[in-house]
Amino acid sequence: MKIVRYRDLSGNIGHAARQPDGKCLAIEGDLLGEFRETGREVEVDKLLVPLVPPCLLCIGLNYRRHAEETGARLSQYPVVFHKSANALQHPGDPIQLPRFLRSDEVDYECELAVVIGRRCKNVSRSEALNHVLGYSCGNDVSARDWQKKWGGGQWSRAKSFDTFAPFGPCLVTRDEIPDPNALGIKTLLNGELVQESNTSDMIFDVPALIEFLSGSTTLLPGTVIFTGTPEGVGMARTPPLWMKAGDTVSVEIEKIGTLTNPVEDEPSAADSV
DSSP states (O other): OEEEEEEOTTSOEEEEEEOTTSOEEEEEEOTTSOEEEEEEEEOOSEEEOSOOOSOEEEEESOBHHHHHHHTOOOOSSOEEEEEOGGGEEOTTSOEEEOTTTTOSOEEOOEEEEEEEOSOBSSOOGGGGGGGEEEEEEEEOOEEHHIIIIISTTOSHHHHOSTTOEEEEEEEEEGGGOSOTTSOEEEEEETTEEEEEEEGGGBSSOHHHHHHHHTTTSOBOTTOEEEOOOOSOOGGGSSSOOOOOTTOEEEEEETTTEEEEEEEEEOOOHHHHO
């Protein structure tokens, strides 16, 4: 099932199952519990992030060719960091380039997003996918100057600016994607292909990530995991390719869909009040 979270023309928010013909049929119940498709068509005014997670966990340097292009040494364990909730951004809404705490080196990163559906802790690799609700597209937008120069050696500042975690446009339930490590993944910037790979290039595949992240740690239902980005990031290009106001960036993942966001400058303080 392809599930969307939406706002209708009256401002009501709900979930719906998107059909192959584009129609959306209302879902009732709890997406993290029991739910069902009702057969009632709804009118979607705007797509929203598929859900608001209690935690957004991210993995760095998790594609072999990306590690090679950045000259990074492979880690024995997954590299983990967090994005804060304010970084979430809806499909179609703008990525804002920081202008108060300024960055001029904002990069794109297409990522497979994994949504945990069942509370879990100390999950074995063999059981890991049974705890997944589904999969979506993510864009781990990164301010490389804050990541590399001014972040004090940690990444959360560089990756948690407002709008730096676009997520969507839908959530595809795990029954439709039996192997999350066999998906084509790409980024297009202004229609130009800048990243193209396959999730099979992950160093730590999805079951390994869930096993590791749940070790001595409870993963709550709704937790979202951004699983790393492949080669082709702007930082690794000569010259570097940074996003700028007026750009449009799209993340495409096989069997899931396309997440598209325009890029603009952060509004002035007066404009944002």
